[in-house]
Amino acid sequence: MNTSTQPYHNSAMEISDPSRPSPDGDDTWTKGEQQPRKFNDVAFGLLFYLHLIGMVACAGVYAPQMFTNIADNMDNGGGERELLDSSSMSGNNHGLVTSRLMSWVVGASQQIFGGLSSTSLLSNRALEEENDANDGTNDFNDLLLLLSISAIVACVISSLALTVMISHAKGMIMCSLVFNILASLVFMIGAFFVSPFGAIMGIFLVAFNAYFAYVVWGRIPFAACNLATATSAVKANLGLSFVAYSSLITMFCWSAFWLVSAVPTIYITSGCDAQAGACENEANGLVVFLLLVSFYWTYQVIQNTVHVTVAGVVGTWWYVPIEASSFCSRSIGDSYFRSLTYSFGSICLGSLIVAIVESLVTMVRNLRESGDGGSVFLCIAECLLAFLRDIIEYFNSWAFTYVGVYGYSFIEAGKNVISLFKSRGWTTIITDTLAQSVLSLVSVGVGLITGITSLIISYTHGMVFGDELGASAAAFFIGFTTGLVLTSTLLSLVSAAVNTVIVCYADAPAEFRVNHPKLSDDMHAGWAAAWPEQFR
Numbered sequence: 060m061n062t063s064t065q066p067y068h069n070s071a072m073e074i075s076d077p078s079r080p081s082p083d084g085d086d087t088w089t090k091g092e093q094q095p096r097k098f099n100d101v102a103f104g105l106l107f108y109l110h111l112i113g114m115v116a117c118a119g120v121y122a123p124q125m126f127t128n129i130a131d132n133m134d135n136g137g138g139e140r141e142l143l144d145s146s147s148m149s150g151n152n153h154g155l156v157t158s159r160l161m162s163w164v165v166g167a168s169q170q171i172f173g174g175l176s177s178t179s180l181l182s183n184r185a186l187e188e189e190n191d192a193n194d195g196t197n198d199f200n201d202l203l204l205l206l207s208i209s210a211i212v213a214c215v216i217s218s219l220a221l222t223v224m225i226s227h228a229k230g231m232i233m234c235s236l237v238f239n240i241l242a243s244l245v246f247m248i249g250a251f252f253v254s255p256f257g258a259i260m261g262i263f264l265v266a267f268n269a270y271f272a273y274v275v276w277g278r279i280p281f282a283a284c285n286l287a288t289a290t291s292a293v294k295a296n297l298g299l300s301f302v303a304y305s306s307l308i309t310m311f312c313w314s315a316f317w318l319v320s321a322v323p324t325i326y327i328t329s330g331c332d333a334q335a336g337a338c339e340n341e342a343n344g345l346v347v348f349l350l351l352v353s354f355y356w357t358y359q360v361i362q363n364t365v366h367v368t369v370a371g372v373v374g375t376w377w378y379v380p381i382e383a384s385s386f387c388s389r390s391i392g393d394s395y396f397r398s399l400t401y402s403f404g405s406i407c408l409g410s411l412i413v414a415i416v417e418s419l420v421t422m423v424r425n426l427r428e429s430g431d432g433g434s435v436f437l438c439i440a441e442c443l444l445a446f447l448r449d450i451i452e453y454f455n456s457w458a459f460t461y462v463g464v465y466g467y468s469f470i471e472a473g474k475n476v477i478s479l480f481k482s483r484g485w486t487t488i489i490t491d492t493l494a495q496s497v498l499s500l501v502s503v504g505v506g507l508i509t510g511i512t513s514l515i516i517s518y519t520h521g522m523v524f525g526d527e528l529g530a531s532a533a534a535f536f537i538g539f540t541t542g543l544v545l546t547s548t549l550l551s552l553v554s555a556a557v558n559t560v561i562v563c564y565a566d567a568p569a570e571f572r573v574n575h576p577k578l579s580d581d582m583h584a585g586w587a588a589a590w591p592e593q594f595r
Contacts, residue, residue: 090479100407103407103411114317114320118316132333205534210541212538216505221293222294224290224501225287225294228282228283228286232279232494236275240269243261246261246264284582285560285561287578289557292560295385296372296388299368299391300549304545307548321353325346347422348422355413355414359413365555366459366460368398368463371397372390394463397466405469413452416448420444423441457558460476460562461475476562501546502550
């Protein structure tokens with residue numbers, strides 16, 4: 060099926076459709092072409108690996124120093140002291156930003172390294188904790204039971220939700236619009252009892268959601284056919300769920316490692332000393348910024364790797380369904396391999412742009428919350444940067460779709476996405492988010508179900524996490540969070556697939572008609588009903 064120049068689908072399946080004119084009458088547009096197998100944007104892939112080596116070096120150099128400093132202080136009886144309490148901060152006058160950073164550093168470091176304190180300290184505490192040992196074990200076992208059952212329930216219900224979304228996509232979109240109106244109505248009623256300003260905001264929210272539903276109601280067929288097609292592609296290759304869930308584990312591991320590297324780096328470079336209870340220097344802004352970039356960059360790379368993998372699989376399903384129509388189809392491994400090799404540099408480039416802006420947003424927010432002055436300007440700057448971040452992320456979602464389907468470099472993918480929708484006259488179509496609202500609603504719904512399930516199990520088994528009210532809240536929160544996270548992770552595959560379906564149908568409707576005739580008929584009817592002038 061594959062050749063050196065056709066890595067993703069068979070060229071024999073690329074059926075042209077010259078009789079179908081462009082909506083704008085622009086016949087100069089040509090659809091995307093498969094790119095030769097080559098490593099794109101190599102410099103940014105190498106830069107990403109170098110940055111990981113740097114983080115490992117920081118952990119290796121600074122973590123032992125910080126651990127030794129804190130362990131010595133704990134041996135001397137200072138284990139319970141705050142490194143930067145209010146009195147020491149007022150004497151050193153380092154400012155609220157450093158105070159908050161270092162308070163976070165000490166709290167995190169004591170949680171990470173506190174269990175590794177001296178043997179004598181542990182021995183002194185052993186007798187005090189002996190009576191609570193059994194209770195702690197029971198609580199831990201209860202927690203594992205709730206997590207396990209919640210995870211199983213979430214996986215089963217979210218898998219069933221895929222089937223429901225295929226057959227009832229239109230109804231679910233309608234429900235999501237009605238739900239948004241009802242939720243804002245409840246908020247408005249509750250706000251009337253809190254403050255007049257909140258009531259005004261509630262009225263505005265109800266009016267906005269009602270108007271939005273009125274405007275987009277005619278687009279429901281479009282969103283429904285896209286959602287059904289994307290869900291069909293994901294369900295046909297449900298092995299993608301392993302890629303999504305493994306990325307969740309990878310993100311968790313990265314967060315833990317980043318703490319081990321970032322906390323000691325800030326601690327040592329600021330000249331902090333647990334024995335003295337103070338820091339000699341203000342936290343270096345450049346160091347903090349680079350650490351934030353490192354965290355967000357890696358997070359984005361993990362997330363976008365999944366997006367590119369899904370785009371590649373859905374693209375194969377679109378053109379050559381025989382190679383992408385089983386639980387662990389060949390296309391999943393091939394697409395994942397391409398994401399980690401040939402397209403990895405492109406993923407790193409797009410992710411780095413978002414990471415830099417996200418880091419700036421975080422730093423500006425910290426400055427604003429420190430209250431050092433200029434809060435109005437900092438608030439405006441934060442809003443503008445957050446808006447820029449959202450625009451870049453939205454653009455990236457479409458660029459990475461082209462990277463996954465055709466193998467373009469990041470810059471070329473961006474150019475092709477813009478050119479495609481401009482030439483086809485569908486620029487406004489890509490702003491449609493109705494399908495996304497359904498995915499969010501399903502995630503919350505599954506979370507509520509798992510939360511209630513967890514609450515029932517906790518009550519029937521006599522599990523106690525604190526007082527009676529606290530036990531109920533904790534059990535529900537455990538189940539709700541587990542269900543929400545796992546379902547959102549699975550449905551993120553559908554979200555990426557929706558983007559791919561829009562691009563592929565704009566790019567190659569003839570191939571879709573040959574390989575998936577039933578879905579093609581539904582898609583044609585849905586798009587024509589939503590945009591009769593633009594789709595012709």
